[in-house]
């Protein structure tokens with residue numbers, strides 16, 4: 001998170017444009033590629049009084065209609081949030097978005113393990129993380145895609161949805177989800193989570 005946030009905190013007031021992540025490859029005719037990291041989105045939803053499951057678009061439109069006093073308050077809250085986050089320990093994996101796109105096009109399994117702090121691109125990936133304490137998440141299912149199915153715009157979105165489903169499922173079972181989050185910056189997909197105890 002720290003690398004993502006400074007852009008919006010250098011400014012005295014919150015800029016809405018700064019909240020939106022840059023599109024991976026801007027293209028006319030494709031829908032908005034604005035994707036906030038899940039933790040930041042949840043934080044903003046709480047600050048703005050939106051539903052916890054509010055989408056990026058809802059949050060941005062809430063912020064767009066807020067008055068200056070509310071925006072200033074929000075900017076201060078985000079600054080505190082960012083400072084707090086910068087002092088916390090996070091585990092991170094950074095990989096090129098392209099490697100996930102290729103795996104998907106080739107129908108190749110991609111598994112992230114929170115315990116091993118590793119992303120594996122291999123058909124054996126799921127059997128490698130059956131050790132006691134491993135927390136594997138299938139980011140790209142094996143053999144699931146046709147070659148034309150998902151491109152650079154879609155794959156990060158699918159992965160973020162997978163992360164959201166993982167969090168929801170873990171919560172439903174009363175298990176920690178370690179604030180697992182993901183976002184795209186400069187064609188790199190960053191996965192981050194709190195270190196496992």
Ligand SMILES: [Zn+2]
Nearest residue numbers: 113116129134
């Ligand atoms: Zn593992």
